[in-house]
C-alpha cells in the first residue's frame with residue numbers, strides 16, 4: 001500500500017472552483033501514479049478553515065471517484081499558514097514509488113517536489129557517492145543518475161570493439177554511432193549499450209580503470225555531458241560523478257563533494273568485494289584507487305576537483321546514514 005500526498009489551493013471560497021480544483025488534483029495524482037480507480041483504498045481530505053462552500057470529498061465524488069470511501073476534515077486555523085488550501089491523502093494498492101502532487105499556491109509547500117532540482121554529488125572512487133545517491137534519491141523521490149555508469153559503458157564499447165581506450169581517433173570513430181541509453185526500472189538505473197542492458201557487465205573491476213581512461217577524451221566527455229544535461233533539464237535528479245558541480249551543471253542549486261581517505265575507500269571496496277565472494281587483496285584495491293584518483297584528478301578536461309560552492313563531506317569516520325542525514329539537512333535548509 002502507498003500513501004500519496006497532494007494539495008491545491010483555490011483563489012476564492014466558491015463551490016465551482018473547489019469542484020474544479022479537487023478534480024484537477026485527483027486526476028493529476030491518478031495520472032502521475034498510473035492508478036486504476038479500483039486500486040484506490042480511500043481518500044482523506046482536509047481543508048483550511050477559510051473554505052466553507054463545498055466539501056472536498058463531495059467534489060471528489062462528483063469528479064467521478066465513486067467506489068472508494070472519502071472523508072473530509074477541517075484544519076485548525078494556524079497563523080501564517082497557506083490560505084484556501086485543500087489537502088488530500090490517497091491510500092492506494094501499488095508498489096510503485098509515490099508521485100506526490102502539489103498544485104497552484106500549494107506548490108510552495110513542497111518546493112522540493114514541484115521545482116526541478118538538481119543535486120550534484122561529486123567525489124573520488126569509493127567515497128560512497130552511489131550508495132548515498134540511491135538512498136537520497138529514494139527519500140526525495142527523485143531520479144539518481146550515475147554518470148560513472150555512462151563512462152563505464154563507453155569503456156565496455158571500446159573493449160567490445162577491440163579499441164584501446166586511450167586511442168582518441170579510434171574512440172572518436174566508435175563514439176559517432178554509439179547508442180547509450182539510461183532507463184529506469186522501479187526507480188533503479190539500467191544502462192543500455194547498443195540496445196543491450198549492460199548494467200552488470202560495466203561493474204567488472206577491469207572496466208573501472210578503462211572508464212577512467214576513456215573519460216579523459218574530449219569526444220567521449222562532450223557526448224556524455226550533453227546527455228547528462230538533457231536528463232537533468234527535464235527532471236529533478238541527483239547526479240553522481242566527478243565533474244557535475246564544476247562542469248556538467250555549474251549552476252546546480254545543491255553541490256556536494258563526498259570524499260574519504262584512500263585507505264578508508266579501499267577498505268570499503270575490499271568489504272564490498274568480499275561480500276560478492278571475491279577475494280581481492282586490500283593492497284591491490286588501494287593501489288588501484290590511488291591510480292584512478294591520479295588519472296581523474298590530473299586529466300586535462302573537466303578533472304575531478306571540488307567546485308568552489310560545493311559542500312565538502314568527509315565521510316572517513318561517518319556512517320552512510322550520517323552522510324545522508326547531513327546532506328538531506330543541507331538541502332532542506334536551502335529549499
Ligand code: DC
Nearest residue numbers: 147148149151211212215241242243
Ligand atoms: O563513479 P565510477 O567509478 O563509476 O566512474 C568510473 C570512471 O568514470 C571514473 O574513474 C572517472 C569517470 N567519470 C568521469 O570522468 N566523470 C563523471 N562525471 C563520472 C565518472
